[in-house]
Amino acid sequence: MEKKAELIRDSIFFADIAPDDVTEMMGCLGAHERSYNRGEFILPPGESDVPVCIMLKGVAYVMGEDYWGNRCILSRVGPGELFGEALACARLAKASVGVMAVEDCTVLHMQYAKIAFGCPKGCMRHRAVLSNMLSIFASKQISLAKKLNFLSKRTTQEKLLSYLSEEAARTGSDSFTIPFNRQELADFLSVERSAMSAEISKMRAKGLIACTRNHFTLLKPTENS
Amino acid sequence: MEKKAELIRDSIFFADIAPDDVTEMMGCLGAHERSYNRGEFILPPGESDVPVCIMLKGVAYVMGEDYWGNRCILSRVGPGELFGEALACARLAKASVGVMAVEDCTVLHMQYAKIAFGCPKGCMRHRAVLSNMLSIFASKQISLAKKLNFLSKRTTQEKLLSYLSEEAARTGSDSFTIPFNRQELADFLSVERSAMSAEISKMRAKGLIACTRNHFTLLKPTENS
DNA sequence: AAAAGTCTGTTGTATTTCCAACAAAAGGAA
DNA sequence: TTCCTTTTGTTGGAAATACAACAGACTTTT
Numbered sequence: 194m195e196k197k198a199e200l201i202r203d204s205i206f207f208a209d210i211a212p213d214d215v216t217e218m219m220g221c222l223g224a225h226e227r228s229y230n231r232g233e234f235i236l237p238p239g240e241s242d243v244p245v246c247i248m249l250k251g252v253a254y255v256m257g258e259d260y261w262g263n264r265c266i267l268s269r270v271g272p273g274e275l276f277g278e279a280l281a282c283a284r285l286a287k288a289s290v291g292v293m294a295v296e297d298c299t300v301l302h303m304q305y306a307k308i309a310f311g312c313p314k315g316c317m318r319h320r321a322v323l324s325n326m327l328s329i330f331a332s333k334q335i336s337l338a339k340k341l342n343f344l345s346k347r348t349t350q351e352k353l354l355s356y357l358s359e360e361a362a363r364t365g366s367d368s369f370t371i372p373f374n375r376q377e378l379a380d381f382l383s384v385e386r387s388a389m390s391a392e393i394s395k396m397r398a399k400g401l402i403a404c405t406r407n408h409f410t411l412l413k414p415t416e417n418s
Numbered sequence: 419m420e421k422k423a424e425l426i427r428d429s430i431f432f433a434d435i436a437p438d439d440v441t442e443m444m445g446c447l448g449a450h451e452r453s454y455n456r457g458e459f460i461l462p463p464g465e466s467d468v469p470v471c472i473m474l475k476g477v478a479y480v481m482g483e484d485y486w487g488n489r490c491i492l493s494r495v496g497p498g499e500l501f502g503e504a505l506a507c508a509r510l511a512k513a514s515v516g517v518m519a520v521e522d523c524t525v526l527h528m529q530y531a532k533i534a535f536g537c538p539k540g541c542m543r544h545r546a547v548l549s550n551m552l553s554i555f556a557s558k559q560i561s562l563a564k565k566l567n568f569l570s571k572r573t574t575q576e577k578l579l580s581y582l583s584e585e586a587a588r589t590g591s592d593s594f595t596i597p598f599n600r601q602e603l604a605d606f607l608s609v610e611r612s613a614m615s616a617e618i619s620k621m622r623a624k625g626l627i628a629c630t631r632n633h634f635t636l637l638k639p640t641e642n643s
Numbered sequence: 644a645a646a647a648g649t650c651t652g653t654t655g656t657a658t659t660t661c662c663a664a665c666a667a668a669a670g671g672a673a
Numbered sequence: 674t675t676c677c678t679t680t681t682g683t684t685g686g687a688a689a690t691a692c693a694a695c696a697g698a699c700t701t702t703t
Binding site: 257267279280283290310320324326327328330337338339340341342346347 | 482535551557560562564565571572
Binding site for chain 4: 347387
């Protein structure tokens with residue numbers, strides 16, 4: 194499959210590594226492909242010795258399960274994305290988190306130990322992979338912290354403002370287009386869609402923001418209290 | 419200062435490294451101490467080339483600042499803890515996050531580049547540090563994901579239940595003591611203390627949980643719908 | 644152009660949370 | 674013990690949110 198090889202080469206995990214070297218490293222990292230049917234656990238909860246994975250085909254959800262058996266979706270994993278790193282690395286006795294295929298999936302497995310400790314010669318490629326893994330961890334941590342910041346706000350309006358503010362900072366402009374429609378934005382901020390819509394209207398009326406569909410503009414409150 | 423040396427040696431960042439080796443590595447990692455007065459920024463927002471830091475004395479807050487200048491506390495850093503790794507590693511153009519001393523602080527600075535790419539001989543100590551750093555990232559990511567899971571619940575009761583459930587899983591028992599008093603728990607879950615107290619009473623009345631002060635027991639709903 | 648479907652905004656009601664104020668309970672110190 | 678402080682539980686009114694139902698705007702398809 195040509196697409197899979199491309200996905201692997203282009204994944205952030207193998208950034209700064211020549212395509213030929215990537216192929217060569219597969220054995221060195223204990224890499225192998227596996228397929229999963231829809232609904233099957235790719236990483237069942239509570240397992241030890243979890244592999245580090247790159248999704249090659251399909252979509253999966255990272256799911257948590259609580260004491261009463263209620264499940265919830267923690268995040269979504271799409272093609273090209275790395276997952277399982279944290280579980281593999283932290284080696285928790287019992288992680289109540291699993292990864293379940295929501296479509297038929299193909300996954301590249303790699304052994305964490307071989308990533309972290311492999312290649313005793315300390316070759317440059319291994320060092321690049323480690324460095325890439327650190328970057329991936331860092332950016333995931335930052336986006337989690339940002340989302341936490343939004344969700345820790347009490348009111349819908351505060352959640353919206355902090356999200357929009359962050360988006361403005363990220364794009365470097367007071368005027369920007371967000372990658373969500375209303376329903377998705379509401380899900381992302383863990384609020385009710387219609388209530389959020391109403392809140393957006395209020396903010397517009399107050400002169401805090403301007404918006405049409407997915408395009409928002411932040412307004413400094415100069416003309417208004 | 420003997421305490422500082424101990425803190426450094428015992429920090430997770432230097433786990434599995436002999437105390438003498440730690441001392442020897444200081445130069446290799448570009449390490450140096452700096453002191454900060456209360457209220458001063460240890461890591462000002464929006465800087466590039468951020469150092470990786472270990473707090474040696476004092477307490478600091480990781481703070482975010484939004485478009486309108488509203489500040490908020492993202493997390494707390496105490497003695498022995500690592501901070502700045504994510505910022506150093508991700509090299510964001512403009513991170514709207516800074517770290518501010520809330521007491522007089524002493525901080526050990528280290529250069530990220532020397533941690534990630536240093537020591538061309540690929541010595542074991544460097545590899546141990548990298549591995550430790552991955553572990554720290556992983557456990558931070560997992561605890562952030564868990565908190566996100568709590569906060570994404572809509573009602574106070576659901577937030578409580580998911581937190582208590584997680585705590586039961588972590589301790590491996592249905593009966594456990596939490597490390598928060600009511601006010602701290604409320605802050606952690608981003609809800610109002612008195613409302614949460616009332617909610618705990620309701621859950622107790624419904625037979626979902628039993629609790630006295632900080633000690634909680636989860637009850638399977640066998641006797642009750 | 645008409646029809647069907649999706650997305651967005653509005654509104655009213657029921658529920659929940661927030662807030663403030665107070666009461667009860669649990670330590671700590673004199 | 675008594676007094677004082679801290680923590681926790683309770684309550685009622687104000688505010689915010691969830692929920693459902695619907696109308697208008699925009700897209701896509703036929």
